[in-house]
Amino acid sequence: xxxxxxxxxxxxxxxxxxxxxxxxxxxxxxxxxxxxxxxxxxxxxxxxxxxxxxxxxxxxxxxxxxxxxxxxxxxxxxxxxxxxxxxxxxxxxxxxxxxxxxxxxxxxxxxxxxxxxxxxxxxxxxxxxxxxxxxxxxxxxxxxxxxxxxxxxxxxxxxxxxxxxxxxxxxxxxxxxxx
Amino acid sequence: xxxxxxxxxxxxxxxxxxxxxxxxxxxxxxxxxxxxxxxxxxxxxxxxxxxxxxxxxxxxxxxxxxxxxxxxxxxxxxxxxxxxxxxxxxxxxxxxxxxxxxxxxxxxxxxxxxxxxxxxxxxxxxxxxxxxxxxxxxxxxxxxxxxxxxxxxxxxxxxxxxxxxx
Numbered sequence: 001x002x003x004x005x006x007x008x009x010x011x012x013x014x015x016x017x018x019x020x021x022x023x024x025x026x027x028x029x030x031x032x033x034x035x036x037x038x039x040x041x042x043x044x045x046x047x048x049x050x051x052x053x054x055x056x057x058x059x060x061x062x063x064x065x066x067x068x069x070x071x072x073x074x075x076x077x078x079x080x081x082x083x084x085x086x087x088x089x090x091x092x093x094x095x096x097x098x099x100x101x102x103x104x105x106x107x108x109x110x111x112x113x114x115x116x117x118x119x120x121x122x123x124x125x126x127x128x129x130x131x132x133x134x135x136x137x138x139x140x141x142x143x144x145x146x147x148x149x150x151x152x153x154x155x156x157x158x159x160x161x162x163x164x165x166x167x168x169x170x171x172x173x174x175x176x177x178x179x
Numbered sequence: 180x181x182x183x184x185x186x187x188x189x190x191x192x193x194x195x196x197x198x199x200x201x202x203x204x205x206x207x208x209x210x211x212x213x214x215x216x217x218x219x220x221x222x223x224x225x226x227x228x229x230x231x232x233x234x235x236x237x238x239x240x241x242x243x244x245x246x247x248x249x250x251x252x253x254x255x256x257x258x259x260x261x262x263x264x265x266x267x268x269x270x271x272x273x274x275x276x277x278x279x280x281x282x283x284x285x286x287x288x289x290x291x292x293x294x295x296x297x298x299x300x301x302x303x304x305x306x307x308x309x310x311x312x313x314x315x316x317x318x319x320x321x322x323x324x325x326x327x328x329x330x331x332x333x334x335x336x337x338x339x340x341x342x343x344x345x
Contacts, residue, residue, distance in 0.1 A: 108266070108268045110236070110266040110268070111234070112233070112236075112238070112264060112266065114238055114261060114264040114265050114266040115261075115265065115266040115268055120269075121266065121268045121269070122205070122210065122258060122261075122265065122266075122268070122269065123205070123208055123209055123210055123269055125209075125211070126208065126209025126210060127209075129209070130209070151288070159208075172208075172209065173207060173208045173209070174208065174269075175271045176204055176207060176208075176272070177271065177272055178272070
């Protein structure tokens with residue numbers, strides 16, 4: 001009988017430590033001190049937690065080993081939301097623009113000076129990099145392209161794309177809206 | 180996908196959980212994305228951003244996350260030279276702020292429903308419309324107030340180091 005008390009006593013301590021540790025890691029991860037595992041009803045939460053504790057107490061070595069191992073790695077994000085074949089097509093083109101027109105239109109200005117006063121503001125570096133893709137004779141067009149992704153659902157993407165003759169080349173996104 | 184920890188929106192001096200991630204658009208549009216390390220299944224993006232609406236403009240005023248090299252990520256990690264405030268000029272869309280008590284829990288993304296949703300329509304970082312949508316009234320008096328999630332899996336560091344990052 002003494003061994004059983006020791007077994008259950010050790011189990012109670014181990015389970016409590018496991019739960020508290022997980023709770024602290026939750027707070028550390030989320031910055032929120034409440035709502036860990038709990039149900040919308042606080043009284044029910046306490047009952048469920050007590051029930052959970054009592055039922056799992058005899059099985060504490062399994063819980064402890066499982067908690068230590070955490071052997072199931074989370075699936076890579078690419079598996080959750082696989083990349084699609086997004087491409088701008090000719091019938092998505094809206095209007096031809098000159099480089100100067102775009103850079104005037106997309107100039108960012110903020111009264112609190114919280115963005116660089118440049119075309120596309122904080123995205124100016126990406127814009128400059130996009131411009132490097134342009135060659136002699138290329139045109140710049142605005143576009144609106146529908147896109148369906150597993151997690152995001154149906155969207156419409158807007159932006160500017162380089163058109164080189166029949167080829168519709170690199171694009172620069174400026175807006176992504178769910179439809 | 181587990182229910183996700185929300186962003187934080189400061190509006191009229193009050194902090195609210197926000198079920199929209201405007202910084203993801205910044206990354207999608209070509210902004211440089213640091214290697215965030217997700218600490219748990221409820222935070223796949225690996226960071227929590229704090230946003231504020233001032234004079235009808237959306238600003239990012241904080242970022243709390245960890246990078247894969249173990250260092251802390253702040254606003255300046257993403258926006259060099261802008262440690263305190265960044266105008267979210269890249270964002271056009273709708274911000275969703277759930278309010279009131281939970282009506283129905285869905286353990287996926289931001290799928291849970293609450294008594295009300297406050298929607299901010301944003302055009303290039305500027306608020307152009309605010310609407311409150313009434314979704315119902317919670318039947319349970321003790322239902323929790325405000326956005327919450329029920330459970331998550333804490334990702335062990337060795338799993339995270341194996342490249343299972345978003």
